[in-house]
Amino acid sequence: MMSSSQNATAALAYAPIHVMADSLRAGTWSASQLVDCYLQRIGCHDEKLHAFAEIYEKEARIAGELADRAIRAGQRLGPLHGIPIAFKDLLDIEGRPTRGGSLFWRERVSPVTATVVQRLSAAGMITLGKTHMVEFAFGAWGTNATMGTPWNPWDPQTPRAPGGSSSGSGVAVAAGLAPAAIGSDTGGSVRIPAALCGIVGLKTTVGRVSNHGALMLSATLDTLGPMTRDVEDAALLFAAMHGPDRNDPQTLAHPPVDALADLKSGVAGLRLAVLSEAELGEIDPEVARAFVLALEVMRGLGARVETLSLPLSYRRLADLTGKIIAAEGYALHREWIDRDDAPFDVHVRDRIRWGKTLSAADYIGLMTERERLQREVAWALRDLDALLLPTTPLPAVALAEIDQGKSPMSLLTRPVNLLGLCALALPCGFTAGGLPISLQIVGSGYEEARILRIGWAFENATDWHNRRPPVP
Amino acid sequence: MMSSSQNATAALAYAPIHVMADSLRAGTWSASQLVDCYLQRIGCHDEKLHAFAEIYEKEARIAGELADRAIRAGQRLGPLHGIPIAFKDLLDIEGRPTRGGSLFWRERVSPVTATVVQRLSAAGMITLGKTHMVEFAFGAWGTNATMGTPWNPWDPQTPRAPGGSSSGSGVAVAAGLAPAAIGSDTGGSVRIPAALCGIVGLKTTVGRVSNHGALMLSATLDTLGPMTRDVEDAALLFAAMHGPDRNDPQTLAHPPVDALADLKSGVAGLRLAVLSEAELGEIDPEVARAFVLALEVMRGLGARVETLSLPLSYRRLADLTGKIIAAEGYALHREWIDRDDAPFDVHVRDRIRWGKTLSAADYIGLMTERERLQREVAWALRDLDALLLPTTPLPAVALAEIDQGKSPMSLLTRPVNLLGLCALALPCGFTAGGLPISLQIVGSGYEEARILRIGWAFENATDWHNRRPPVP
Numbered sequence: 001m002m003s004s005s006q007n008a009t010a011a012l013a014y015a016p017i018h019v020m021a022d023s024l025r026a027g028t029w030s031a032s033q034l035v036d037c038y039l040q041r042i043g044c045h046d047e048k049l050h051a052f053a054e055i056y057e058k059e060a061r062i063a064g065e066l067a068d069r070a071i072r073a074g075q076r077l078g079p080l081h082g083i084p085i086a087f088k089d090l091l092d093i094e095g096r097p098t099r100g101g102s103l104f105w106r107e108r109v110s111p112v113t114a115t116v117v118q119r120l121s122a123a124g125m126i127t128l129g130k131t132h133m134v135e136f137a138f139g140a141w142g143t144n145a146t147m148g149t150p151w152n153p154w155d156p157q158t159p160r161a162p163g164g165s166s167s168g169s170g171v172a173v174a175a176g177l178a179p180a181a182i183g184s185d186t187g188g189s190v191r192i193p194a195a196l197c198g199i200v201g202l203k204t205t206v207g208r209v210s211n212h213g214a215l216m217l218s219a220t221l222d223t224l225g226p227m228t229r230d231v232e233d234a235a236l237l238f239a240a241m242h243g244p245d246r247n248d249p250q251t252l253a254h255p256p257v258d259a260l261a262d263l264k265s266g267v268a269g270l271r272l273a274v275l276s277e278a279e280l281g282e283i284d285p286e287v288a289r290a291f292v293l294a295l296e297v298m299r300g301l302g303a304r305v306e307t308l309s310l311p312l313s314y315r316r317l318a319d320l321t322g323k324i325i326a327a328e329g330y331a332l333h334r335e336w337i338d339r340d341d342a343p344f345d346v347h348v349r350d351r352i353r354w355g356k357t358l359s360a361a362d363y364i365g366l367m368t369e370r371e372r373l374q375r376e377v378a379w380a381l382r383d384l385d386a387l388l389l390p391t392t393p394l395p396a397v398a399l400a401e402i403d404q405g406k407s408p409m410s411l412l413t414r415p416v417n418l419l420g421l422c423a424l425a426l427p428c429g430f431t432a433g434g435l436p437i438s439l440q441i442v443g444s445g446y447e448e449a450r451i452l453r454i455g456w457a458f459e460n461a462t463d464w465h466n467r468r469p470p471v472p
Numbered sequence: 473m474m475s476s477s478q479n480a481t482a483a484l485a486y487a488p489i490h491v492m493a494d495s496l497r498a499g500t501w502s503a504s505q506l507v508d509c510y511l512q513r514i515g516c517h518d519e520k521l522h523a524f525a526e527i528y529e530k531e532a533r534i535a536g537e538l539a540d541r542a543i544r545a546g547q548r549l550g551p552l553h554g555i556p557i558a559f560k561d562l563l564d565i566e567g568r569p570t571r572g573g574s575l576f577w578r579e580r581v582s583p584v585t586a587t588v589v590q591r592l593s594a595a596g597m598i599t600l601g602k603t604h605m606v607e608f609a610f611g612a613w614g615t616n617a618t619m620g621t622p623w624n625p626w627d628p629q630t631p632r633a634p635g636g637s638s639s640g641s642g643v644a645v646a647a648g649l650a651p652a653a654i655g656s657d658t659g660g661s662v663r664i665p666a667a668l669c670g671i672v673g674l675k676t677t678v679g680r681v682s683n684h685g686a687l688m689l690s691a692t693l694d695t696l697g698p699m700t701r702d703v704e705d706a707a708l709l710f711a712a713m714h715g716p717d718r719n720d721p722q723t724l725a726h727p728p729v730d731a732l733a734d735l736k737s738g739v740a741g742l743r744l745a746v747l748s749e750a751e752l753g754e755i756d757p758e759v760a761r762a763f764v765l766a767l768e769v770m771r772g773l774g775a776r777v778e779t780l781s782l783p784l785s786y787r788r789l790a791d792l793t794g795k796i797i798a799a800e801g802y803a804l805h806r807e808w809i810d811r812d813d814a815p816f817d818v819h820v821r822d823r824i825r826w827g828k829t830l831s832a833a834d835y836i837g838l839m840t841e842r843e844r845l846q847r848e849v850a851w852a853l854r855d856l857d858a859l860l861l862p863t864t865p866l867p868a869v870a871l872a873e874i875d876q877g878k879s880p881m882s883l884l885t886r887p888v889n890l891l892g893l894c895a896l897a898l899p900c901g902f903t904a905g906g907l908p909i910s911l912q913i914v915g916s917g918y919e920e921a922r923i924l925r926i927g928w929a930f931e932n933a934t935d936w937h938n939r940r941p942p943v944p
C-alpha cells in the first residue's frame with residue numbers, strides 16, 4: 001500500500017501540464033515542488049523502469065528555484081514556465097553527453113544545444129534529464145541490448161516492449177517520472193512508445209519542428225514531437241517547439257500556426273475516414289474492437305466517419321520506409337557501423353548494415369516512388385479532416401516473444417512518415433490484461449492543429465488517458 | 473557569292489525576335505514569310521549542319537497563315553506571336569516522336585505536350601521542328617555517334633564540337649535556321665552549345681520553368697531554358713515559359729516574375745564578382761583575355777567588379793555534379809542501358825552505366841554535400857548581384873581532337889547546376905581563328921531577371937552578338 005504522502009506525490013506527478021500551470025500561477029504548487037516530486041520518483045523507481053540515461057538533479061533544482069523566483073516577481077513566461085521535461089538522448093545540450101542510445105558514443109559531447117531544447121527552455125521548462133532510446137533510433141520494439149531496455153510500466157511482472165525508439169520518453173511520461181518528454185519519429189518512434197505506454201504522442205510533419213541539434217537517422221523522414229499525458233499538453237508543447245529556424249532549412253517554408261485557438265472546437269461536421277478493413281492487415285482483435293468503439297465515439301461527437309479506399313498496401317509502404325531509413329542510416333553511420341569491434345546492439349547494427357546493399361539507383365527509385373505516393377495520397381485526403389487508424393496492430397508484447405528481425409509495430413506508423421503526413425497517437429482503450437490500446441489520428445502534412453483538435457474532442461469524451469499504470 | 477535574294481533572306485533569318493515582332497506588327501513582314509524563310513534555309517543548309525531531327529513543314533506553314541490571319545484581324549497575342557521556334561528533341565509534343573537523341577527511342581511517341589511547348593504555342597510561336605541532341609542529354613561535346621553530330625557553323629572546313637547536349641538547338645539558332653530554340657541544361661547543356669555556337673543561352677533555376685513533358689536525365693538538376701540570338705529575346709522567351717505549373721510540383725513555390733521591367737536598367741552600381749584566377753583552373757589564353765576585356769566593359773558601364781574568394785574547387789564541384797547525373801541517369805535508364813544489344817552511343821552508355829557503381833550511401837553523401845555547398849555559396853553571394861565566369865574554358869575543339877572520356881567543357885557550368893543557381897551565357901569575343909568566346913553571368917537562385925539585365929547591358933555595349941558565322 002502507498003502512504004498518503006506517496007499518494008499526494010503521485011497525484012502531483014500525474015497531473016497534466018495545463019493543470020500544473022494553473023497551480024503554479026495560483027501559487028498552490030511551486031516549480032521546486034514539481035522538480036522535487038519528479039526527482040524523488042525517478043530516484044525511487046527508475047532503477048526498475050530504466051527510463052533515464054542521465055539525470056540533471058542539481059541543475060533542475062536550481063532551475064526550479066529560479067522559476068519560482070520569477071513567478072513570485074510576476075515574470076511568468078507562459079504555461080510551460082516551471083514545468084519539468086525530459087529529452088530523448090539524441091537531443092544535444094551543449095557540453096553534455098548525447099549518446100543516441102549507443103555505447104559507441106558514450107564519450108560524445110554535444111557541440112550545440114538543439115533548437116527544441118532552446119525553445120522549451122526559453123519557455124521556462126526545466127530539464128530533468130535525458131531518456132533512454134533504441135540505439136541510433138532505429139527500432140520499434142524499444143529494446144537496447146547494450147544500454148538496457150526501459151520497463152513498460154503497464155505490466156509489473158513480465159517485461160514487455162515499451163515501444164521504440166523513444167522508449168525511455170514513453171516510459172518516463174507513462175510512469176509519472178516526467179510530465180512530458182520529447183521524442184523523435186522516423187517511422188513511428190514517438191507514436192509506438194506512446195501507444196504501448198498509454199500516453200499521447202504527436203508525430204509532426206517534416207519541416208514543422210527544427211531538427212537542429214538532433215542526431216539524425218534519416219534526413220528525409222526524421223521528425224521531433226512531444227510525448228505527454230494528454231492532448232492539451234501535446235498542443236502546448238507543439239506550440240512552443242514548432243516554427244521556422246535558420247539552422248534547419250526545411251523549416252523555413254512553414255510559418256508558425258496557432259495550435260491552441262481551435263483546440264476545443266470539437267469535431268461536429270468534420271470528415272474523418274477509415275480504410276476498409278482488408279487494408280489494415282493483421283490487427284489484434286482487442287485492438288480492432290477498441291478501434292471500432294473509437295469510431296463510435298467520433299460519430300457520437302458529430303463527426304462524419306467515411307470509408308476510404310486507398311489502393312495501397314501497408315506492408316509495401318512500411319517496406320519502402322524501412323529501405324529509405326536503412327539507406328540513409330547507413331550513409332550517416334557508415335564510418336563506424338561496419339566495425340565488428342564496436343559495441344553495437346547487433347539487431348540495430350544489422351538493420352543499418354542492410355542499407356549498404358542498396359544502390360544509388362535503388363534509392364533514387366524509392367524516393368521517386370515516395371513522391372508519387374505522396375501526391376496520390378495528398379489528393380485522396382484533400383477533402384478529409386483526418387484518417388483514423390490504430391497506432392499499433394498489437395498491444396505491448398512480452399520481450400521474450402519478440403522477433404528482432406521483423407517488427408509489426410511500425411506497420412501502421414511508417415506510412416505516415418513516408419507520405420509526409422502528421423499523426424497523433426492517443427489512448428483509446430485497454431486489453432483485458434490491462435495493456436493500453438492507441439488510436440492514431442492522421443492528418444495531411446502541416447495539419448497538426450487539426451489532428452490535435454480531433455484528439456482533444458475524443459479525449460474529452462473518454463477517460464482512457466486518466467488511467468495510471470500499476471508500476472510504480 | 474550569295475545572291476541578293478539570299479542576302480535578304482539571311483538578314484531576315486538573323487533578325488532578333490524583338491525586331492521581327494516589330495515588323496510583324498507593322499506589317500512589313502508576315503509570319504508566313506518568316507516560316508518560309510526558315511524552312512528554305514533549313515532545306516538548303518541542314519544537310520550539312522544536321523541541326524534538325526524532324527521538321528514540321530506543313531504544320532508550320534499552316535500555323536504561319538493562321539498567325540497572319542489573326543494579326544490582320546487585330547488578334548495579335550504578344551511579342552512572340554507568329555515567331556518560329558525549334559524544340560530540343562526531348563520535349564514532348566503529343567502524338568509526335570520524342571527520341572531524346574536516341575535510336576533506342578526511335579519509335580517513341582510523346583504521350584503529352586510539354587508545358588513549355590504549350591506555353592510558347594499559346595503565346596503564338598510556330599514550331600519549326602525538333603533539334604538533334606546528345607543521346608539522353610548526357611554529354612558536353614555535343615556529339616552523337618548514332619544520330620549524327622550537328623556541324624558547328626563557325627568553321628566551314630573542320631568539323632568542330634557544337635557543344636552539348638543541346639547541340640542542334642545551338643547550331644540552328646547560330647546558323648539562322650531558327651530565331652530561337654529551347655534547350656535543357658543539367659550540367660551546362662544550354663550554355664555550352666550557346667558558348668561554342670556564339671549565341672545567348674539562359675540556364676534557369678530548378679523549379680522556375682516546368683519540366684513537365686521533358687524527358688529527364690536528373691530530377692535534381694534538369695532545367696529548361698531559351699537559346700536565342702540576343703538577351704532581349706532570351707528574356708521574352710523566359711517571360712513566356714516560366715512560372716508555376718500544376719504538373720511540375722517543383723515550380724509551385726516560385727511565382728512568376730517580371731523579367732522585362734528592369735531589363736534595360738543598366739548595371740551602374742551593381743556588385744559583380746570574379747573569382748581569383750587560380751580557382752578558374754586551366755583557361756585557354758584567348759578565352760581568359762576576352763574575359764578580362766568583358767570585365768573592363770562591365771566596369772565601364774559603372775558596375776563594381778570585386779574579387780571573391782570562394783574556397784571551392786571547380787573540379788570537385790564538376791565531379792560531384794557528374795556523379796549525381798550518372799546516378800540519377802542510371803536510375804532512369806536502368807531498364808535498358810545495361811542491354812548490350814541496344815543501339816546506344818557507347819560514350820553516353822558508359823557515362824550512364826558508371827552510375828551503377830554508386831551505392832545508396834554514396835548518393836546520399838553527395839546530396840548532403842551538395843546541400844552544404846549550396847548554403848555556403850548562397851551566403852557568399854548574398855550581397856552580390858552576379859558572379860562572372862567564362863562559360864567554357866575552351867572555344868570549339870575539333871571533333872578529331874576531343875576526348876570522350878572526359879570533357880573540360882562543363883567545368884565552369886556544372887557548378888551552377890549543383891549549387892542551385894541560374895546563369896546566362898552570351899558572346900564576349902572571338903578567337904583569332906574566328907571561334908566564339910562566351911561570358912557566363914551567374915546569379916543566385918531565381919535571379920534570372922537580374923542576370924538578364926546585366927547581360928543586356930553588356931550586349932548593348934558590345935557588338936559580338938551581331939557577328940554571323942561563315943556557314944551557311
